[in-house]
Amino acid sequence: xxxxxxxxxxxxxxxxxxxxxxxxxxxxxxxxxxxxxxxxxxxxxxxxxxxxxxxxxxxxxxxxxxxxxxxxxxxxxxxxxxxxxxxxxxxxxxxxxxxxxxxxxxxxxxxxxxxxxxxxxxxxxxxxxxxxxxxxxxxxxxxxxxxxxxxxxxxxxxxxxxxxxxxxxxxxxxxxxxxxxxxxxxxxxxxxxxxxxxxxxxxxxxxxxxxxxxxxxxxxxxxxxxxxxxxxxxxxxxxxxxxxxxxxxxxxxxxxxxxxxxxxxxxxxxxxxxxxxxxxxxxxxxxxxxxx
Amino acid sequence: xxxxxxxxxxxxxxxxxxxxxxxxxxxxxxxxxxxxxxxxxxxxxxxxxxxxxxxxxxxxxxxxxxxxxxxxxxxxxxxxxxxxxxxxxxxxxxxxxxxxxxxxxxxxxxxxxxxxxxxxxxxxxxxxxxxxxxxxxxxxxxxxxxxxxxxxxxxxxxxxxxxxxxxxxxxxxxxxxxxxxxxxxxxxxxxxxxxxxxxxxxxxxxxxxxxxxxxxxxxxxx
Numbered sequence: 001x002x003x004x005x006x007x008x009x010x011x012x013x014x015x016x017x018x019x020x021x022x023x024x025x026x027x028x029x030x031x032x033x034x035x036x037x038x039x040x041x042x043x044x045x046x047x048x049x050x051x052x053x054x055x056x057x058x059x060x061x062x063x064x065x066x067x068x069x070x071x072x073x074x075x076x077x078x079x080x081x082x083x084x085x086x087x088x089x090x091x092x093x094x095x096x097x098x099x100x101x102x103x104x105x106x107x108x109x110x111x112x113x114x115x116x117x118x119x120x121x122x123x124x125x126x127x128x129x130x131x132x133x134x135x136x137x138x139x140x141x142x143x144x145x146x147x148x149x150x151x152x153x154x155x156x157x158x159x160x161x162x163x164x165x166x167x168x169x170x171x172x173x174x175x176x177x178x179x180x181x182x183x184x185x186x187x188x189x190x191x192x193x194x195x196x197x198x199x200x201x202x203x204x205x206x207x208x209x210x211x212x213x214x215x216x217x218x219x220x221x222x223x224x225x226x227x228x229x230x231x232x233x234x235x236x237x238x239x240x241x242x243x244x245x246x247x248x249x250x251x252x253x254x255x256x257x258x259x260x261x262x263x264x265x266x267x268x269x270x271x272x273x274x275x276x277x278x279x280x281x282x283x284x285x286x287x288x289x290x291x292x
Numbered sequence: 293x294x295x296x297x298x299x300x301x302x303x304x305x306x307x308x309x310x311x312x313x314x315x316x317x318x319x320x321x322x323x324x325x326x327x328x329x330x331x332x333x334x335x336x337x338x339x340x341x342x343x344x345x346x347x348x349x350x351x352x353x354x355x356x357x358x359x360x361x362x363x364x365x366x367x368x369x370x371x372x373x374x375x376x377x378x379x380x381x382x383x384x385x386x387x388x389x390x391x392x393x394x395x396x397x398x399x400x401x402x403x404x405x406x407x408x409x410x411x412x413x414x415x416x417x418x419x420x421x422x423x424x425x426x427x428x429x430x431x432x433x434x435x436x437x438x439x440x441x442x443x444x445x446x447x448x449x450x451x452x453x454x455x456x457x458x459x460x461x462x463x464x465x466x467x468x469x470x471x472x473x474x475x476x477x478x479x480x481x482x483x484x485x486x487x488x489x490x491x492x493x494x495x496x497x498x499x500x501x502x503x504x505x506x507x508x509x510x511x512x513x514x
Contacts, residue, residue, distance in 0.1 A: 096508060152460040159456050163447045172512035173443050176505045177457065180439075183497065 021239040029232050036225035043218040044072040051215075067131050072218050074124040076226035077117045082185055084114030084230060085154060089182030092175035101245070104171040107178050109237035111157050113230055118151045146188045153181040167245065295380045299388025304395060306365050313396055317361070321354040321400050325407050336413055343414040344473035344480070345466075347404060352433070352462045354400050356455055359437030362393050363445040372445075372510060382507035386438060390502065394434035401426055417478040425472035425488045429465050432495035436461050439502035442509050464494055 051068035052061045091107035094100075125144065126136045138144055157177045161170065307313045328346045332338045339346070366372040366389075375385055405426075408414045416422050440461065444454045468490040475484025 149460050149463045156453075156457040156460060159453060160444070163449055163453065165447060169446070169512040172508050176439075176443060176509060180461070180501060180505075 021236045021243070026232060026235055029228065029235075033225065033228045033232050036221075036228055040072065040218070040222055040225045043214070043221055044069050048072075048214045048218045064132055067128055068215075070124050070128045072222040073226075074121060074128060075219060076222040077121040077124065079223055080226050080230045081114055081117040081121055081150075082189055084110045084117060084234070085150070086182065086185055088114060088154075088157075088178045089185070092178035092182075095171060095175045096179070099168075101167070101171070104167075104175065105238050105241040105245075106234075107175065108161060108241055109234045111154055111161075111178060112237055113233050115151065115154045115158060117230070118147065118154065122147060122151060143188060146184065150181070150184045150188050153184060157181060295384040296388040296391060299375070299380065299385055300391040300395070303362065303365065303389060303392035307361075307392075307396060312361060313358070313399070317354060317357050317396075318400060318403055320357060321350055321404050322407050324350040324353055325404060325411060329411055339412040340414055341479050343408050343412040344477055345470045346412070347408050347414075347473065348429075348466050348469045350404055351397070351401055351429075351469075352459070352466060354404075355397055355433045355437055355462070356458060358393055358396050358400070359441040359458065360451065360454055362389055362438060363441035363450070366442075367445050372442075376510055382510050383503040385510070386502050386506035387499075390431075390434045390438040390499070393438055394430050397430045397434060398427075401430065414477055416476060418476045418484065421484045421488065422473060422476035425469055425476065425484065425491055428488055428491035428495050429469040429472075432465050432491060432498055433462065435495060435498035435502045436465075439498065439505060439509075442506065465491065468494065 048069070050065045051063040052065055053063050054060070055062040088107045088110040091103045091110060095103035095107060125147075129138065130136050157174060160177055161174050163170070165173075325346065328350065329339055332342065332346075366375065376382075409416075437458065440458045441454060444450045444457060447453060468487045471480065471482050472484040472487040472491065474480025475482050475487070
């Protein structure tokens with residue numbers, strides 16, 4: 001919890017907003033992510049072998065060859081999509097329970113990162129599907145179709161969040177939507193097992209453990225590095241949301257102070273005003289009666 | 293139950309008096325079926341084969357209009373505030389509005405069903421399955437439409453936002469209802485009753501979720 005804003009989520013407002021989105025912890029985390037991405041790149045493109053096995057006929061090779069390297073991004077993106085959107089749903093439920101802006105902003109940050117990861121999962125899946133399945137898109141594949149529906153559902157969530165509204169009202173609506181969309185997550189995740197005859201997707205690569213050695217190591221490394229990246233992105237997105245809210249509040253306070261200052265100034269222009277100058281107290285009364 | 297019927301009766305009376313369903317939504321539904329017919333090049337055998345899917349696409353597009361209409365009548369003149377002040381529980385308000393929307397959709401589906409038989413030359417082999425699956429799908433669509441409708445209701449972009457929110461939610465209904473109707477109309481060799489079960493589950497989930505979530509949403513609106 002402290003990595004986000006250094007505060008308990010139980011209070012409705014923090015003591016003070018951070019001045020920027022970086023901190024010592026996130027800079028160390030960011031450096032770790034950079035090192036991890038470089039390491040993953042080396043293992044994915046250089047050290048790990050392509051998928052190639054002897055074919056039925058002498059001298060031939062079969063397999064996915066270099067296309068298999070997409071798995072090191074696709075599978076981690078899929079796993080972290082479920083985790084990010086699942087966290088969004090859990091934070092949405094926590095918001096409805098505690099009514100804390102902390103949970104609302106966590107849900108928002110996780111949804112945004114989750115939607116990006118879901119897009120990465122779909123795109124890498126399509127690029128992989130073209131040479132392996134022979135098509136960019138397969139309507140008969142349940143996981144593919146349900147993943148697209150999941151993507152569209154949370155894209156709608158982000159659309160709802162982008163509409164200007166009172167913060168509390170927007171948070172409540174988004175929480176309901178975030179919670180409702182979570183119904184799809186287990187369906188997408190388990191679809192390969194539930195509809196075995198309605199999918200081209202293979203069974204879970206990790207559960208079956210049909211890959212070994214360097215390929216498996218690179219895949220696990222990809223999952224770990226993607227996890228660090230997601231954490232780094234969520235922390236920064238959370239802090240950006242917090243700063244946005246602070247800026248909005250500061251802007252409102254400044255506008256209110258400006259109006260009060262205007263109302264307090266004596267009016268000097270015009271013949272009536274010249275004859276009977278309006279006092280600060282009278283101007284205040286007028287402003288008070290006109291305002292809410 | 294009395295409160296539920298009162299809210300549903302209110303919505304249905306407004307529709308009867310305003311005739312929006314009759315003069316605007318129903319012609320839109322039939323026009324959608326006609327356009328889908330043109331899209332398939334008016335090929336009679338293709339239209340008959342695809343009639344379950346085309347029928348449910350038309351129903352879902354029409355349901356969007358009906359759901360928007362259902363929340364618009366509460367939003368006009370802040371009628372939702374009056375409903376809340378009446379001390380009726382949000383869950384009952386939700387149930388009443390969903391019931392009224394389901395009744396309107398049932399009328400529209402009956403009209404579209406006749407149009408499908410006439411325009412697409414569709415034949416109903418299992419009438420019981422068709423009615424059962426249409427009923428389950430209608431309850432699900434009405435529950436989800438009422439919930440997501442109130443979610444987008446107070447926002448200035450309701451007309452564009454509601455389809456974005458609602459169409460992905462309708463996807464399981466479209467899949468399930470098309471399969472069930474495929475069996476009922478003899479255009480697909482599937483177990484329609486299994487898909488009826490999925491539709492029933494969807495309706496149950498959204499009815500419960502909607503009843504629980506409607507209160508916080510109404511509070512957020514006021």
